[in-house]
Amino acid sequence: xxxxxxxxxxxxxxxxxxxxxxxxxxxxxxxxxxxxTLRVKLGIxxxxxxxxxxxxxxxxxxxxxxxxxxxxxxIIGDWTARIGDPSGKKETRPQLTPAQVKANxxxxxxxxxxxxxxxxxxxxxxxxxFDRFTLQTIxxxxxxxxxxxxxxxxDFKKRMKxxxxxxxxxxxxxLLQGYDSVPIKADLELGGNDQLFNLLKGRExxxxxxxxxxxVLTVPLLIGLDGKDKMGKSLNNYIALSEKPADMFGKAMxxxxxxxxxxxxxxxxxxxxEIKELAGALKAGTANPRDVKARLxxxxxxxxxxxxHAKEAAQEFDRVFKDHAAPSDMxxxxxxxxxxxxxxxxxxxxxxxxxxxxxxxxxQGGLKVxxxxxxxxxxxxxxxxxxxxxAGKRKFARLRLQ
Numbered sequence: 132x133x134x135x136x137x138x139x140x141x142x143x144x145x146x147x148x149x150x151x152x153x154x155x156x157x158x159x160x161x162x163x164x165x166x167x168t169l170r171v172k173l174g175i176x177x178x179x180x181x182x183x184x185x186x187x188x189x190x191x192x193x194x195x196x197x198x199x200x201x202x203x204x205x206i207i208g209d210w211t212a213r214i215g216d217p218s219g220k221k222e223t224r225p226q227l228t229p230a231q232v233k234a235n236x237x238x239x240x241x242x243x244x245x246x247x248x249x250x251x252x253x254x255x256x257x258x259x260x261f262d263r264f265t266l267q268t269i270x271x272x273x274x275x276x277x278x279x280x281x282x283x284x285x286d287f288k289k290r291m292k293x294x295x296x297x298x299x300x301x302x303x304x305x306l307l308q309g310y311d312s313v314p315i316k317a318d319l320e321l322g323g324n325d326q327l328f329n330l331l332k333g334r335e336x337x338x339x340x341x342x343x344x345x346x347v348l349t350v351p352l353l354i355g356l357d358g359k360d361k362m363g364k365s366l367n368n369y370i371a372l373s374e375k376p377a378d379m380f381g382k383a384m385x386x387x388x389x390x391x392x393x394x395x396x397x398x399x400x401x402x403x404x405e406i407k408e409l410a411g412a413l414k415a416g417t418a419n420p421r422d423v424k425a426r427l428x429x430x431x432x433x434x435x436x437x438x439x440h441a442k443e444a445a446q447e448f449d450r451v452f453k454d455h456a457a458p459s460d461m462x463x464x465x466x467x468x469x470x471x472x473x474x475x476x477x478x479x480x481x482x483x484x485x486x487x488x489x490x491x492x493x494x495q496g497g498l499k500v501x502x503x504x505x506x507x508x509x510x511x512x513x514x515x516x517x518x519x520x521x522a523g524k525r526k527f528a529r530l531r532l533q
Contacts, residue, residue: 185362
């Protein structure tokens with residue numbers, strides 16, 4: 132009985148924790164119960180250089196299947212990345228060159244190794260099959276689908292309703308992604324729930340080529356630190372997998388209270404039963420959200436940097452935000468001028484991306500120089516070698532005058 136219960140628990144973790152859609156659940160669950168080894172596919176488009184906790188949600192689900200003994204196949208979208216998946220976008224995404232895609236892919240794999248054991252997965256590149264495609268092959272594939280079906284995607288419909296262009300190449304994205312499932316003979320494909328349309332097309336393409344249709348599992352999109360939009364670099368609401376422990380901990384402590392349980396579920400290995408207890412305690416008011424969030428931040432940092440660094444990051448956070456001490460580790464920046472306007476100072480120290488943002492920080496009371504608040508960005512202030520400049524809650528720099 133213990134083995135049966137353990138098997139049931141593994142299946143529940145795979146199909147229920149942090150999952151939005153399972154198609155076809157009955158079919159997939161039956162295969163898992165029979166102990167079949169499935170080929171589990173995830174396609175990634177290396178359109179940027181950095182991965183964050185939002186990307187890690189589906190990678191962590193893939194790791195669960197890897198740990199359960201299934202064969203993991205990671206597809207590097209070196210063709211589809213040149214198109215750019217328009218999912219959730221209101222405009223056409225910029226196309227990348229092959230060189231940009233290759234450089235990004237290398238960085239992606241280095242970061243994916245923080246989540247998955249790359250030695251135990253099958254890494255494939257779309258160019259293995261698409262480099263052999265001819266114009267006739269592409270036309271024959273496209274001929275299997277109607278324009279109406281390809282334009283059923285919500286983002287296409289919204290753009291057309293708003294009078295915005297849908298470029299001719301964009302609907303091809305889902306066909307190319309779908310075809311990836313044919314040469315690797317995928318049994319199951321994972322993706323974010325914004326990818327459901329594309330993943331279902333994979334089932335259709337497989338059937339066209341005489342293969343059994345893959346099952347599909349989607350995970351939710353992780354809401355970013357702003358508490359409103361999905362995590363992304365463009366919105367600066369993200370926690371990068373490559374963040375330093377102290378920075379990762381500090382950002383995790385800024386997660387809105389309403390998202391604590393979501394982050395425990397999607398971004399940590401905390402047992403589900405434990406998460407339910409925490410959720411109950413928060414709802415009942417018997418747990419302090421700050422303490423629970425500190426536990427969450429520790430769990431996230433420990434995943435990517437180890438328990439020792441997580442403990443040190445927690446101690447550093449308390450030292451800075453409880454004891455109001457300066458961070459033990461901060462950048463030192465050399466300046467030529469001993470007198471500067473405050474908004475210029477923040478941009479020179481890279482503590483603000485622009486003068487406008489610097490002025491906003493200053494007028495909202497977010498600037499301190501040598502411990503003293505500065506609220507007027509128009510007049511010059513005198514600086515001294517060794518002064519510590521603080522912008523907002525978490526950004527610090529030490530001045531070194533040349």
